[in-house]
Amino acid sequence: MKKIAMINSTSLKQQSFSLTYLDRFKIENKKEGLSEPSGLALSHRKNGLWTISDDTKKIFKLSLDGDLKKDKSFKIPDKGLEGIVLDPTGEFLLTIKEDDNTIIKVQVNTQKVTDRQRLAKMAGYDAIRPYFASSGANKGLEGITWNENTQTIFVMKEGNPGLLVEVSSDLQRIQSHQLLNDENGFRDTEVGAEELDFSDICYDQSRDRFWIVSDKAKRLFLYDWKENKVIQSAKLGYGKQGAYREIKKAEGVAIDPEANRLYVVSDEEARLYVFDIRE
Numbered sequence: 001m002k003k004i005a006m007i008n009s010t011s012l013k014q015q016s017f018s019l020t021y022l023d024r025f026k027i028e029n030k031k032e033g034l035s036e037p038s039g040l041a042l043s044h045r046k047n048g049l050w051t052i053s054d055d056t057k058k059i060f061k062l063s064l065d066g067d068l069k070k071d072k073s074f075k076i077p078d079k080g081l082e083g084i085v086l087d088p089t090g091e092f093l094l095t096i097k098e099d100d101n102t103i104i105k106v107q108v109n110t111q112k113v114t115d116r117q118r119l120a121k122m123a124g125y126d127a128i129r130p131y132f133a134s135s136g137a138n139k140g141l142e143g144i145t146w147n148e149n150t151q152t153i154f155v156m157k158e159g160n161p162g163l164l165v166e167v168s169s170d171l172q173r174i175q176s177h178q179l180l181n182d183e184n185g186f187r188d189t190e191v192g193a194e195e196l197d198f199s200d201i202c203y204d205q206s207r208d209r210f211w212i213v214s215d216k217a218k219r220l221f222l223y224d225w226k227e228n229k230v231i232q233s234a235k236l237g238y239g240k241q242g243a244y245r246e247i248k249k250a251e252g253v254a255i256d257p258e259a260n261r262l263y264v265v266s267d268e269e270a271r272l273y274v275f276d277i278r279e
Helices: 129-133
Strands: 018-026 037-042 048-053 058-063 081-086 092-097 102-107 112-118 141-147 152-157 162-167 174-180 200-204 209-214 219-224 229-235 237-240 243-246 250-256 261-266 271-278
Touching: 018 237, 037 200, 037 261, 048 081, 081 152, 081 200, 081 250, 092 141, 152 200, 209 250
Parallel strands: 037 081, 037 250, 081 141, 141 200, 200 250
Antiparallel strands: 018 271, 037 048, 048 058, 081 092, 092 102, 102 112, 141 152, 152 162, 162 174, 200 209, 209 219, 219 229, 237 243, 250 261, 261 271
16 A cells, blocks of 8 residues: 655644554444444553444454454443543553543453543542533543553543643542643644644653644644643545545544554544554
């Protein structure tokens, strides 16, 4: 397959990566309930991926080329889930419910929910309460990731406004937050600031930065939390038969820093896309 590099930097002086499209795989399996994949997480051994489908009470395990591992997938009590992450030990998966902004913790081996906590019940919520009071239920939490350096969880609000919230690993305290907006570099030439959304996030330990996708902008952002700014962004797309095509409704992102491999899942297409990251 021909590889097509796509570079679209927010600032050439800050350019740090380019994406090279490798392949895509259809992952839809209506019989098993995998039709609207939302969220993506690399497995502990880095030989597979976890995802969820927001219309199904189930967590799905995929191979790196999109094959559904039925024996590793399992049912859970909740649906309407958005975002998924594996903790550094590989023992627990965490996912979120957008409608009530609940973080749900699931033990992988037992496939049981071991904890759940609403953001509004955590200490420190008053500092971010106004950002949730002013937006609707469909602008709640959309992405979740684990920062191995700080040993804290980060959850991301979809929009109106976009917000990144740091949560203690025991799900008891909100430790800090940052707005995601035009001022710190979240922008697109085709989507206005008010319409720009944030659909998933993953932490990259090797770079100490976050990869954030926007399905409306069809764009990938590399964000530095410490500097509170976007380092670079790139359009999410690929080349096929000599034409450039954008990925529709990107709802999940995961990275393998050691392999410099980026995975993106499309809700609308029910496809897994694979990219190399070149620096």
